[in-house]
Amino acid sequence: MLGRRLPKTEFDLEFRKKLEEHFHEARTINYCFQCGTCTGCCPSTKITGRYNPRLLIESALLGLTEDLLSSPDIWLCVACHTCIERCPQGVKVSEVLSIIRNFATRKNNVPEGVKAIASQFVETGFTIPAAAAILKRRQEMKLPELPKPNTEEIMKIFEATGFLKLVRG
Amino acid sequence: MRKYAFFLGCTIPVRSISYEISARKVLEALGIELVTLKEFSCCGPAPLYSLDFYGALAISARNLSVAAEKGLDILTLCSGCFETLLRAKIELEQNVNTRKKVEDILNSAGRKLSTNVNVKHIAILLAKDIGVGELKKKVSADLKDISVATFPGCHLFRPGRALRTSDNPQKPKLLDKIVEALGAKPIEYTGKYECCGGTLSGIDQELSMKMMVEKLRSIAEEGADCIVTACPFCFIQFDMGQQAAKRDLKENISIPVLYLTELIGLAFGIPPEELGLNTHASDVSPLLSKISRDG
Numbered sequence: 388m389l390g391r392r393l394p395k396t397e398f399d400l401e402f403r404k405k406l407e408e409h410f411h412e413a414r415t416i417n418y419c420f421q422c423g424t425c426t427g428c429c430p431s432t433k434i435t436g437r438y439n440p441r442l443l444i445e446s447a448l449l450g451l452t453e454d455l456l457s458s459p460d461i462w463l464c465v466a467c468h469t470c471i472e473r474c475p476q477g478v479k480v481s482e483v484l485s486i487i488r489n490f491a492t493r494k495n496n497v498p499e500g501v502k503a504i505a506s507q508f509v510e511t512g513f514t515i516p517a518a519a520a521i522l523k524r525r526q527e528m529k530l531p532e533l534p535k536p537n538t539e540e541i542m543k544i545f546e547a548t549g550f551l552k553l554v555r556g
Numbered sequence: 557m558r559k560y561a562f563f564l565g566c567t568i569p570v571r572s573i574s575y576e577i578s579a580r581k582v583l584e585a586l587g588i589e590l591v592t593l594k595e596f597s598c599c600g601p602a603p604l605y606s607l608d609f610y611g612a613l614a615i616s617a618r619n620l621s622v623a624a625e626k627g628l629d630i631l632t633l634c635s636g637c638f639e640t641l642l643r644a645k646i647e648l649e650q651n652v653n654t655r656k657k658v659e660d661i662l663n664s665a666g667r668k669l670s671t672n673v674n675v676k677h678i679a680i681l682l683a684k685d686i687g688v689g690e691l692k693k694k695v696s697a698d699l700k701d702i703s704v705a706t707f708p709g710c711h712l713f714r715p716g717r718a719l720r721t722s723d724n725p726q727k728p729k730l731l732d733k734i735v736e737a738l739g740a741k742p743i744e745y746t747g748k749y750e751c752c753g754g755t756l757s758g759i760d761q762e763l764s765m766k767m768m769v770e771k772l773r774s775i776a777e778e779g780a781d782c783i784v785t786a787c788p789f790c791f792i793q794f795d796m797g798q799q800a801a802k803r804d805l806k807e808n809i810s811i812p813v814l815y816l817t818e819l820i821g822l823a824f825g826i827p828p829e830e831l832g833l834n835t836h837a838s839d840v841s842p843l844l845s846k847i848s849r850d851g
């Protein structure tokens with residue numbers, strides 16, 4: 388389990404700064420005093436028995452990036468934001484973890500299910516595009532036509548952020 | 557007449573159509589006009605923020621801009637769409653650096669950024685803007701024998717500060733207030749204010765199911781007649797999840813699952829088939845037989 392053993396590599400002491408540079412809310416990580424409230428109130432911890440946001444935040448603070456960014460655990464957050472509500476220090480725990488996952492994505496640590504959603508999205512503008520059968524059913528039910536956004540514009544957005552290249556490999 | 561840009565998102569029109577059908581019916585009865593904007597895409601969902609924060613934020617911003625261009629406020633049914641769109645609006649209005657970054661991304665795609673638009677979720681529109689008093693006036697069916705386990709979910713209320721939630725974000729009562737106004741009985745149960753597990757369904761199906769089933773058990777223990785939610789992910793977890801739990805976990809619990817707008821529709825005396833109740837995986841007939849239509 389993450390944090391329970393000595394780190395494999397060096398400490399990236401700049402990592403917390405990199406998080407903050409990526410998105411300003413990540414600066415709240417610096418207020419963490421490791422009380423464990425986030426882990427105590429986490430519904431994912433309760434069910435998985437191994438997901439531990441406190442340890443993930445600790446790893447980020449210490450810059451144990453090789454362990455942290457390759458950990459499958461960072462994907463077990465359910466984004467219910469209960470930790471944000473309860474943190475006595477105002478750490479935006481689930482937000483910080485989302486930013487950490489941006490860094491993990493660049494190291495290709497992404498679950499297959501999430502990858503599938505992403506490639507669907509950049510091509511169509513939807514996570515679940517409507518199949519022909521669905522459109523026919525909607526017509527029969529006399530429901531209005533669904534939106535049809537300009538997919539080129541959407542692709543250009545992901546071209547600008549560099550994500551399109553990452554998805555297409 | 558109030559008019560909104562109707563933001564359906566991905567999941568509802570494709571996987572959970574009765575939310576759309578019942579919402580259209582109920583809003584029509586309340587004199588709200590809905591407009592479909594062709595350029596809306598998916599909201600820019602939470603998993604996308606995990607992968608590419610600024611790409612996702614630009615997608616949310618693009619949707620805001622599409623509505624702002626038409627001078628229409630956005631109305632969402634999905635709690636996920638509500639959270640991402642509203643938070644995007646607030647972040648882009650509060651932080652100049654973020655705004656500049658996202659503006660540049662949108663400009664490179666040929667779109668002008670505008671956040672001059674409000675984002676509403678249907679539950680908030682009904683309870684706060686229209687008001688429970690107005691809903692009460694339209695009730696014609698008798699729901700007094702119906703115990704309702706509302707499932708508020710996460711994204712309609714949390715993070716409370718970021719969404720400027722007026723309810724208690726850890727114990728929101730919005731859905732209960734609406735249920736009460738309809739004449740039914742909202743109940744408390746263990747796990748009511750927790751996550752349904754929907755977010756994990758694409759990552760770890762077994763854990764996702766476990767999270768749902770623990771709530772299903774406590775709802776059954778309290779003897780609820782139905783589960784009521786205003787989020788498609790919570791709905792799918794409980795409605796389709798019950799069938800999967802029967803098959804895979806030998807968990808033999810059957811509780812009808814309804815969208816908030818479906819319960820409102822029933823209370824207004826709209827026939828169940830016009831609300832799309834025939835599209836559910838869970839059997840709703842035990843609930844329907846307890847509602848007297850002439851009240």
